[in-house]
Amino acid sequence: MPLISLQSVDYGVGGPLLLDGVDLAIEPGERIALIGRNGAGKSTLLKLLAGELRPDDGEVRVEGGRRVARLEQEVPQDAAGSVFDVVAAGLGELGALLADYHHLIHADVVDTNALAAVQAKIEAAQGWTLDRRVVETLERLQLDGDADFAALSGGMKRRGLLARALVSQPDLLLLDEPTNHLDIAAIDWLEGFLRQWSGALVFVTHDRRFLRALATRIVEIDRGQVTSWPGDWDNYLRRKEERANAEAQENARFDKLLAQEEVWIRQGIKARRTRDEGRVRRLKAMRVERAERRTQAGNVRMATAQAGESGKKVIEAKNVDFAHGENVLVRDFSTTILRGDRIGLVGPNGSGKTTLLKLLLGGLQPRSGEVRQGTQLQVAYFDQYRATLREDWNAIENVAEGREYVEVGGKSKHVIGYLQDFLFTPERARAPITRLSGGERNRLLLAKLFAQPSNLLVMDEPTNDLDVETLELLEELLADYPGTLLLVSHDRDFLDNVVTSTIVMEGEGRIGEYVGGYSDWLRQQPEIRGPAFRDDKQKLGPGFRRDDEQKPVAKPAASPVPAKTKLSYKDARELEELPARIESLETELARMAAAMNEPAFYQRDAAAIGTDNAALAALQAELDAAYARWAELEG
Structure with missing residues (x-):
């Protein structure tokens, strides 16, 4: 029996329905990847499954006694206090009592009356087993319950919120972009954890390697319809292409027949003599069907503004050291970046990637050593926190900055037409950016970035909140970018598909340089990992293992290659x-x-x-x- 099912569910927020007559059943133990374009309704569907929204029509059925928990895309504003407080909140009112109890017993002066009152309430609700469950969940996810939640890194906050979702022991876990703002080590940890998760899982992600590692079924939202694709991501891609070809052929056949009927109805007296009223009714029905057809959202069209070539030597660093107080981030680092290089920066959150970028670009001065920038540099910078977008301007004002036209790809384009290339309607382009979704803000930042003439492109986490189609188009653009690229990313496939060399923050100020992308780095350094990247058994917990973890193996002595055995x-x-x-x-x-x-x-x-x-x-x-x-x- 399904854990939860949607039957003929409609949901809209104005305009075409986000979900139109949706039927979906989720079975125990399934790991479902929910995919679709930005704005297609993925987060909405998760909220319907969690019971946070009610459908306009249709029914969401949850099997009796089944529990559903959702990990939000962003850290909630009400997540405050100790890590124990945040995790216990997943148990509702009883969780709040358990948090009060822990505060009272850890106070410098214990209020015995208040402690007795709280204990009585917990005992009356038989809540001590749940207290133990909170402690076990904290241990399982390697979290310090006494730590201040606000002081945690972004990755550890996400881990704390995951613990809050898990503490209720849900039968169905819903994850909305769980890899956002996580570093590679944290993503690896989460992959391993979710592989061991015995309950059902529905998740939204733009990280294709994460998706491939986990999904047993792909569910796609496209123009209000939900389609289920059994199997893995590669199977989905193959079947989707077949469906798109079949849909295009069917639409072409329908449009040809409609055009023929329109010619027939306009033949005047000759047609009226032989007019078939049934045929007229069919024509009217075809016109209605064609008017109601929802075409697939177009793809983003990207091009970069042209700039003159930079000098051959773009950046040269020699013996650079940098530290924040006693924390050494860069130690004796030297490199030469040449025109046309596409370099990925990899490292845990807080390891100094952004600091290294600022050193290379001249925004910070090294404690020792020197950094020289080449000649004729024109830099365009993508900021992962989107701080370069002015909140009091709309999309047009953010991109045009007072201009009516922008120069892109060697051509002059009106700013509204340019924004339409990034899937902004004229109405959306004039709306305050405070009303834009995370994906729309990311597309707007890309539009702003590519409207600037540049020959050195610096991108800090550009993939967050982008749908897969836009992500793949961005890969193609960066692969063909004629200038120099510096890319910070935790998206392993994106790095593999774009960069030609990788700079790795290996911990304690050590920085390594490797040919190729993320996977090439793993192959070159299987046994040499800095402390920041090492996820041993103690850190991951029992039963977890990194997919890319390799043990150094002694090279066997050379032996003759055996002859190929003839088949029976x-x-x-x-x-x-x-x-x-x-x-x-x-x-x-x-x-x-x-x-x-x-x-x-x-x-x-x-x-x-x-x-x-x-x-x-x-x-x-x-x-x-x-x-x-x-x-x-x-x-």
Whole structure:
């Protein structure tokens, strides 16, 4: 039986419905990635599942006694006090009593009357087992319950909020952009933790590697419709392309037929003599259907403003040292950055990445050593905190700064037309930016950035809140950027797809330089990790292991390569038959997935739905085994 199900759910906030007749069932143990364009309604759907919103129409059914908890995208304003206070708040009123009890017993002077009163209330509610649960949750997530929540780093605050969501022991955990503002070590930790999570999980993320590591099903929101794609991310991408081609062909067929009918209705006297009233009614219905068609949101169109070439040597640093008091962030660092380099900066939060950027750009002076900037530099800077956006200006004013036209890609564009390339309607472009979502603010900052002529692009965490389509377009633009790029990011796939070398903050002021992206760095340095990156068993807790953790292995002595073994008749026959079998399995898998995408699928009883889901999983496993056997025999 599903933990929770949506039946014919509608929800809107003005304009076209965000969710239009949605049917969705979430089974125990599933890990569902919820994807869609910015503004498609992903956070809205999470709030409906959590019971924080009520649908305009339809029904959200939760199986009796099942608990749902949600981790918000941003740190809530009411999250204050000790870490124990914040985590215990996940238990409601009883959690508040437990927090009061802990404050009283840790006070310098214990108020015995107040302590006795609180103890009595906890005992009356049989709450001591929940007190132990809070303590166990804190231990499991490696949190200090006495620490001041406000003083924690962004990553540790997210961990505290995760503990608050987990302490109620939910059957369904909802996560909205859980990797935002986390460093790579924290993302690795969260991946490992969620793999061990036994409950159901629905999460929204822009981090494709995080998504690939966790998702067992992809649910997409597109133009008000929710579509379920069993399997992993790569399976979704393949099936989505097939669906898009089929949709385009069907729309083209419909539009051709409509055009023919419009010609027929305008043929005047000849048509009126033979006019079929049924055909007229069908034409009216086709006009209505075409008017109601919701086209897919366009992609962002990005281009950078042209600037003259910088000198060949962009930045040169020699023996640079820098410290905040006793905290050494940069120790004896030297590097030369040449025109056209695309460099990624990697390191834990607080390790000094932004400080290093300021040193290289001349915003800070080193304690010792020297930094020289090259000639003819024009710098454009993307700030992860969006501080370069003026809150009292709208989008047009932030980008144009008094101009009517901007020069982009060697062409002059009106500022409203330019903002439409970043998916801002004229009305949205004139709205105060305080009304923009996180994704819209990020797109606006990109629009502002690319309207500035530059030959040195500095980007500090540009991927937060972007949808996957925009993220991939940004990758393409940066890969083709003719100038020099300095990129700070915790998005591992983004780094791999964009940068050509990586600077790593390795702790205690040590900074390493490596060829390639994040994965290349891992391969080059499997056993040498700075303390800030080391996630040993004690830090992760029992049962957790990093995916990229590798132990140094002694290199074996060289031995002759064995001759390739000739296949037996039986194996050769199996190899010959495997392609046809794989094709047959893929066809059946596509048929079953298409059936599951029909609304009628979820209108049946839960047992039938569960049986079909199990059959689909078995078929996917059979296909994976066939591919593995094919690779084995081919080898």
